[in-house]
């Protein structure tokens with residue numbers, strides 16, 4: 432069976448800018464998958480190409496078995512796909528209720544009320560009066576009220592307060608429990624740790640790793656803090672299995688990936704007053720991938736505009752410089 436998301440040597444260039452530069456990736460049915468990378472790394476461009484908003488320069492992007500360039504096919508998968516863009520723009524002059532009614536007519540709304548119970552918004556008010564958080568909640572209800580098989584999101588929790596964020600994570604847990612597939616980009620590393628089974632990290636348009644979170648953390652080793660009244664010579668602790676050694680208050684901080692026997696042997700030469708060992712923070716792990724290389728600065732992106740008042744357009748299609756697909 433074709434995985435819900437299949438990218439094969441995908442390229443998307445804007446002139447000289449290789450926003451996506453040979454990305455290959457499969458996201459399997461029922462997975463919750465995180466897509467990370469520094470600003471300008473190519474996350475949004477990958478997602479927008481996958482969903483047919485942008486035409487690939489070369490390579491393949493398939494969503495739910497349909498090629499992203501197949502516009503008729505993409506129209507058909509619309510009911511099985513929910514997309515939450517990073518910058519949803521509703522028409523300002525309509526109420527939340529009117530907007531949801533419009534989308535309901537396009538793709539269904541089996542669980543509109545359930546979602547509104549979790550993500551309440553002032554439905555009778557015009558969207559132009561909404562706070563950022565309320566807009567995002569409306570966008571969540573709009574994107575997922577038809578109970579899609581695949582949820583694709585670009586920085587979904589931006590603008591949500593911590594309570595609503597937590598409610599959103601619970602919602603995603605339930606989505607995966609019912610067999611849906613979830614793919615999202617984010618900058619929030621705790622979110623990745625909390626939610627994802629696997630992650631892909633993209634930098635300068637290329638994937639630098641695709642791994643299970645637990646493997647990534649395991650391979651990244653443990654942080655060890657040693658305290659001693661003696662002078663701990665960092666060079667004594669540079670051996671295989673120690674990725675880094677640095678002076679820390681009252682002792683040393685080591686990043687250890689194995690060879691713990693050797694570490695204990697060396698420590699017997701010193702009077703150790705405190706020894707602390709903890710899992711590497713996910714921040715350390717990702718910064719390692721982010722730092723190696725130079726990232727672009729973010730630039731203004733075209734937003735994925737939704738316009739329920741547009742009689743011709745599908746509001747999910749967005750306005751793009753290239754194509755206006757029907758997802």
Ligand SMILES: Nc1ncnc2c1ncn2[C@@H]1O[C@H](COP(=O)(O)OP(=O)(O)OP(=O)(O)O)[C@@H](O)[C@H]1O
Pocket residue numbers: 445448449450468469470471472473474475476477727728729730732733752
């Ligand atoms: N429409 C466009 N025209 C020209 N260049 C673009 C366009 N869209 C994106 N880019 C460039 O492509 C690169 C990747 O941008 P993209 O928005 O995909 O990154 P991102 O990882 O989503 O970043 P962020 O985390 O800041 O949202 C950047 O160098 C960006 O400036």
